[in-house]
Amino acid sequence: MHLDHTHDEATAVSADAHRPDGRRRALRIGLGGPVGTGKTATVAALCHALREELSLAVVTNDIYTREDAEFLLKQAVLPPERITAVETGACPHTAIRDDISANLEAVEDLEDEVGPLDLILVESGGDNLTATFSRGLVDAQIFVIDVAGGDDIPRKGGPGVTTADLLVVNKTDLAPYVGSDLARMAADAKAQRAELPVVFQSLRSAEGVTAVAAWVRAQYAAWVAADA
Numbered sequence: 001m002h003l004d005h006t007h008d009e010a011t012a013v014s015a016d017a018h019r020p021d022g023r024r025r026a027l028r029i030g031l032g033g034p035v036g037t038g039k040t041a042t043v044a045a046l047c048h049a050l051r052e053e054l055s056l057a058v059v060t061n062d063i064y065t066r067e068d069a070e071f072l073l074k075q076a077v078l079p080p081e082r083i084t085a086v087e088t089g090a091c092p093h094t095a096i097r098d099d100i101s102a103n104l105e106a107v108e109d110l111e112d113e114v115g116p117l118d119l120i121l122v123e124s125g126g127d128n129l130t131a132t133f134s135r136g137l138v139d140a141q142i143f144v145i146d147v148a149g150g151d152d153i154p155r156k157g158g159p160g161v162t163t164a165d166l167l168v169v170n171k172t173d174l175a176p177y178v179g180s181d182l183a184r185m186a187a188d189a190k191a192q193r194a195e196l197p198v199v200f201q202s203l204r205s206a207e208g209v210t211a212v213a214a215w216v217r218a219q220y221a222a223w224v225a226a227d228a
Contacts, residue, residue, distance in 0.1 A: 016136075017227060019111065026057075026117035027223040028107060029216060030096060030133035032160060033144035035126030038170040038203065040068045042144060043123050045209035046216060047077035054220065056119040057082040057110045059103060061095055063125055081114050092125030093132070100137040107137075119220060129158030140219050142212070146171040151180040154188035162192045166199065166215050173202040 019025050031039050043058060050056060058078065060068035062085065069085035072078070086102045088095040095102055107120050122138055124131060133141045143164035145153050148171060154161055161167060167189060175182050182200060189198045199211045 023116060024224075024227050026107070026111060026115070026120045027140075027220050028120045028122055028138040029219065030122045030124065030138035030141040031144060032092075032096065032124040032127060032131045032133060032141060032164070033168075034128060034149060037126075037144045037146040037149065039123050039126070039144050040071055041203055042142075042168065042170065042201075042209060042212065043068075043121050044072055044075050044077045045203055046121065046213055047072070049209055049213040050119070050216065051078060053217075054118040055116065056121065057107075057114060057117055058084070059106045059110070059120060059122045060085045061088055061092055061103070061123060061125040062086075063088050063090070063092065068123060068125075082110070084110060088125060092127040093130070096122070096124045096131070096133045096137060098134075100134050103137055119216070127160075129153070129156065129160050132159045132163065139223065140165040142166045142168055144168045144170055147175045147180040147182070147185070148178045151175075151182075151185045152188075154185050154192055157192050161189075164196070165219075166197050166212070167193060168212060169198065169200045171202060172200050173204050 017024060031043060033039050047056065047058065058072060062068055066085040069083050072083050073080055084106050086095060086106050103122060110120060111117055141164050143160040147169065169185055172182060197215065201209065201211060203209060
C-alpha cells in the first residue's frame with residue numbers, strides 16, 4: 001500500500017555535485033528515523049534490490065558501536081569494502097545535521113577507495129521525530145517510522161515526518177496486532193506532507209522494498225539528467 005503522490009521537484013545538482021577531478025560524485029540519500037523502525041533492514045533490502053544496476057555503498061551511524069554495519073556485513077548485502085561505519089559518540093542527529101564532518105569524510109573515502117559510485121546510502125542512528133539530515137551531507141532524505149510506534153505518529157508530525165523527501169511507514173504486517181489504523185495513518189500523513197510521497201511497506205511481504213527502490217531509482221535518474 002502506498003500513497004500515489006508525486007514530488008514534482010526533481011533532485012537538483014548541488015554546488016558540490018562534482019569531485020575535484022570533475023567527475024560527478026555519487027548521489028547521497030540519507031535514511032533516518034526512531035530506534036527500531038527498520039532503517040537497517042530497509043537499507044539491506046535496498047542494497048539487494050539495486051546492487052546489480054547501480055554501484056553503491058553504505059555509511060552507517062551508531063553512537064558507540066558498529067552494530068548496524070556489522071548486520072549489513074553479516075547479511076552480505078554488499079562487498080565489505082563498500083560498507084563503513086561512523087561512531088558518533090553523541091546524539092545521532094549531531095553527526096548528520098550539526099557536525100557532518102565524520103560522515104562527509106566517510107562518503108568521500110568510499111568514493112576514493114571503491115569508486116566511481118552511483119549511490120551512497122547514509123543511515124542515521126536511531127533518533128526522534130526531529131531528526132533531519134544536513135543538505136550539505138545528503139541530496140535527499142528518507143524518514144522511516146513503523147506502525148508499532150503508534151498510528152498517531154504521522155499526526156504528531158515533526159521535521160522528519162513533515163519534510164523528508166520520502167516518508168516510509170514500515171512493518172505494516174504488524175498493524176492488526178498493535179491496533180494501528182493504516183487508513184488513519186495515510187490520511188494524517190497526507191495532511192502533514194501535502195504532495196510529498198509516502199510509502200507503506202512490509203519487508204515480509206512479496207512487494208517488500210519495491211516502492212522505495214523505485215523512488216530511489218527516480219532520484220538517481222533525475223540526478224544524472226540534471227548533470228547531462
